[in-house]
Amino acid sequence: MAMKIGEKPFFDRVDDALENDFMRNAMASAQDRLRDKKLDATERDDEIGDWEEWRSAGEEIRRHTLENLDYYLDQLSENFAAKGGHVYFAKTAEDANRYIQEVARKKDAKHVTKSKSMVTEEIGLNEALEDVGCHVHETDLAEYILQVDDTDRPSHIVVPSLHKNKEQIRDTFKSKAGYTGTEEPSELTAFARSQLRDVFLEADIGITGCNFAVAESGSISLATNEGNANMVTSYPDTQITVMGMERLVPTWDELDVLINLLSRSAVGQKITTYVTNLTPGVEEDCVDAPKEFHLVILDAGRSNALGTEFQSALHCIRCAACVNVCPVYRQIGGHAYGSIYQGPIGAVLSPILGGYEEYGELPYASSLCAACTEACPVKIPLHEQLIRHRENYVAEQGKPKAGEKLSMKAFGIGASTPSLFQIAVKGAPTFLKPFVKDGSISNGPGPMKPWTAIREFPAPGKDNFRSWFKEHKRGRK
Amino acid sequence: MKVSLFVTCLGELFYQDVAKDVVEVLERLGCEVDLPKGQICCGQPAYNSGYRKDAQKAAKQMIASFEDSEYIVTPSGSCAGMFKEYPGMFKEDKEWQDRAQAVADRTYEFTQFIVNVLGVEDVGAAYTARATYHTSCHMMRLLKEKEAPFKLLENVKGLELLPLENSYDCCGFGGTFAVKMVPISEQMVDEKVRHVEESTADVLIAADGGCLMNIKGRIDRKGKPIEVKHIAQILNSRA
Ligand code: SF4
Numbered sequence: 001m002a003m004k005i006g007e008k009p010f011f012d013r014v015d016d017a018l019e020n021d022f023m024r025n026a027m028a029s030a031q032d033r034l035r036d037k038k039l040d041a042t043e044r045d046d047e048i049g050d051w052e053e054w055r056s057a058g059e060e061i062r063r064h065t066l067e068n069l070d071y072y073l074d075q076l077s078e079n080f081a082a083k084g085g086h087v088y089f090a091k092t093a094e095d096a097n098r099y100i101q102e103v104a105r106k107k108d109a110k111h112v113t114k115s116k117s118m119v120t121e122e123i124g125l126n127e128a129l130e131d132v133g134c135h136v137h138e139t140d141l142a143e144y145i146l147q148v149d150d151t152d153r154p155s156h157i158v159v160p161s162l163h164k165n166k167e168q169i170r171d172t173f174k175s176k177a178g179y180t181g182t183e184e185p186s187e188l189t190a191f192a193r194s195q196l197r198d199v200f201l202e203a204d205i206g207i208t209g210c211n212f213a214v215a216e217s218g219s220i221s222l223a224t225n226e227g228n229a230n231m232v233t234s235y236p237d238t239q240i241t242v243m244g245m246e247r248l249v250p251t252w253d254e255l256d257v258l259i260n261l262l263s264r265s266a267v268g269q270k271i272t273t274y275v276t277n278l279t280p281g282v283e284e285d286c287v288d289a290p291k292e293f294h295l296v297i298l299d300a301g302r303s304n305a306l307g308t309e310f311q312s313a314l315h316c317i318r319c320a321a322c323v324n325v326c327p328v329y330r331q332i333g334g335h336a337y338g339s340i341y342q343g344p345i346g347a348v349l350s351p352i353l354g355g356y357e358e359y360g361e362l363p364y365a366s367s368l369c370a371a372c373t374e375a376c377p378v379k380i381p382l383h384e385q386l387i388r389h390r391e392n393y394v395a396e397q398g399k400p401k402a403g404e405k406l407s408m409k410a411f412g413i414g415a416s417t418p419s420l421f422q423i424a425v426k427g428a429p430t431f432l433k434p435f436v437k438d439g440s441i442s443n444g445p446g447p448m449k450p451w452t453a454i455r456e457f458p459a460p461g462k463d464n465f466r467s468w469f470k471e472h473k474r475g476r477k
Numbered sequence: 478m479k480v481s482l483f484v485t486c487l488g489e490l491f492y493q494d495v496a497k498d499v500v501e502v503l504e505r506l507g508c509e510v511d512l513p514k515g516q517i518c519c520g521q522p523a524y525n526s527g528y529r530k531d532a533q534k535a536a537k538q539m540i541a542s543f544e545d546s547e548y549i550v551t552p553s554g555s556c557a558g559m560f561k562e563y564p565g566m567f568k569e570d571k572e573w574q575d576r577a578q579a580v581a582d583r584t585y586e587f588t589q590f591i592v593n594v595l596g597v598e599d600v601g602a603a604y605t606a607r608a609t610y611h612t613s614c615h616m617m618r619l620l621k622e623k624e625a626p627f628k629l630l631e632n633v634k635g636l637e638l639l640p641l642e643n644s645y646d647c648c649g650f651g652g653t654f655a656v657k658m659v660p661i662s663e664q665m666v667d668e669k670v671r672h673v674e675e676s677t678a679d680v681l682i683a684a685d686g687g688c689l690m691n692i693k694g695r696i697d698r699k700g701k702p703i704e705v706k707h708i709a710q711i712l713n714s715r716a
Contacts, residue, residue, distance in 0.1 A: 024664075364654070367649060371645065391527040416537065421517040455698050
């Protein structure tokens with residue numbers, strides 16, 4: 001599955017990440033910068049008014065849309081088809097790829113340009129197209145860099161090449177694309193632009209993702225900063241847009257609210273440089289629009305969440321605000337999540353889309369600090385959903401360690417039987433005495449081991465608080 | 478005013494001195510403190526690990542222990558936050574849900590109770606030190622209490638309160654996270670300790686036993702000369 005990144009087990013990926021000092025410094029400073037810019041554009045900006053009200057509006061729009069998903073999907077596809085577009089509902093990633101391969105075959109396509117395509121990354125579209133003889137060209141700068149670097153994978157849902165710095169990009173361009181310049185960002189960008197110019201002109205098909213689709217008019221909307229999506233959607237005669245089935249809004253009014261939430265939450269911009277809205281159907285003499293427009297609406301596991309406590313995970317507008325405040329992501333970066341969806345939303349979404357077998361560990365890769373929930377512009381209770389995943393993992397699908405199950409059972413009994421608890425409280429000092437040195441425990445027994453591997457464990461206090469309390473009360477009378 | 482103390486399992490096992498300070502401060506502020514007998518642990522370790530059934534057992538025990546209390550006060554933002562989760566844990570059981578709600582509504586974290594219920598911002602404490610304060614995640618985000626501890630600390634004589642860089646970032650405790658994800662937790666607590674050092678404070682103060690245990694454990698392991706204190710210890714200090 002293309003959503004998956006790397007073959008190593010979770011803890012090996014974490015170790016790799018933790019050894020990569022460069023990446024970790026880059027993550028930390030990018031987080032600080034993005035978080036600060038976001039706060040400037042949301043909570044500290046007078047123009048936008050009360051940010052909490054915006055969040056509530058966003059949440060309400062997303063809830064309403066998802067609760068009436070069938071209705072709006074029908075409306076979208078009817079309107080899209082009525083204007084001459086082709087709509088295809090793909091149940092699985094394979095379905096989507098097969099449909100798109102078919103279009104490519106019919107068009108005898110050699111070159112495909114792409115933009116804004118996290119969802120095509122999810123389904124592994126590039127490989128599928130290469131299988132039918134197409135050259136696929138990523139045109140967004142970050143995606144282009146990853147592609148030049150032998151298809152490195154994204155590490156962030158908004159800034160996919162966050163884990164690379166300009167020196168690394170220079171080296172990649174030098175060794176793999178014949179670049180001869182410096183690490184100056186403007187020079188690097190100019191190089192990418194010159195490389196891409198011809199590609200835009202020769203493309204047979206343009207493929208994009210979709211930030212939102214507007215049901216009332218059958219349009220798709222793309223928020224971009226580089227403008228490459230406009231090149232991708234205006235040169236080739238055939239356009240294909242792939243969207244997750246949840247990414248739609250009822251009308252233009254809601255689009256307005258969500259675009260505001262998206263650009264401010266993602267990178268702290270009031271609005272992105274381009275907001276491109278496209279509807280199928282062109283007038284006779286129009287030269288810069290595709291003649292054929294396909295909309296692939298993708299399920300690929302999303303309906304697993306419908307009607308469950310995870311439904312609100314589908315409210316996500318992929319702004320990465322949660323990723324940008326996550327203290328775990330800060331330390332391990334995006335690749336360690338093993339999914340193209342990283343951070344808190346990745347830990348919630350990946351098991352929904354890809355199952356617990358593959359992604360069961362991710363919900364545990366969180367300290368439940370709730371920074372994500374606080375940041376989310378559409379108020380998804382991310383940390384609560386991580387707990388729900390853990391419950392499911394324990395109850396049905398997963399295989400928690402027998403020892404853990406047993407100790408939690410014991411916990412349940414201990415925590416509901418006061419007499420047992422008191423025995424434990426009274427017994428702890430004696431039991432732990434052999435391990436106590438200079439007032440703390442450096443090398444704890446059994447379940448304390450992982451704690452004391454890196455920290456001291458406190459020695460149990462000598463007094464019994466309840467006895468003290470009784471005495472104290474008596475003294476006060 | 479009658480106050481029932483939820484001392485917490487950490488308070489009972491490791492931090493009896495903190496628990497005593499809590500009692501003394503509350504009494505000095507005119508509260509009559511009792512210690513409901515059946516109380517044990519709030520159930521958070523099981524709940525957060527996905528063992529809802531086992532956590533429900535703990536929750537029922539706590540609800541039964543505290544439902545006659547007028548106010549429930551605890552020296553841990555995280556445990557107070559857990560009480561607020563109780564109603565959500567009994568969605569299929571109306572009776573327990575109502576009982577849980579009644580308890581949740583009367584539960585306060587220690588500093589929150591002093592400032593918001595008793596209306597006191599100066600408890601007359603004196604403690605001379607350069608200190609910084611760790612804003613625990615659960616207190617800040619689940620309990621939504623951001624100000625009470627600062628209001629109280631600002632009025633402690635002799636205390637110089639220094640800002641803590643990236644104070645909003647979790648210290649890496651997260652209950653079982655600290656032992657399940659040791660390498661990640663280690664990096665998080667190290668970053669926290671680094672920021673504490675950079676603040677140049679001699680004392681780190683917090684209002685949550687879990688965070689304190691984690692940060693202090695790491696500070697001690699690394700042999701750093703920084704003291705770690707629960708806010709009740711500061712508020713119960715006299716010149
Ligand atoms: S979960 Fe919320 S914060 Fe995270 S990417 Fe989605 S919308 Fe943004």
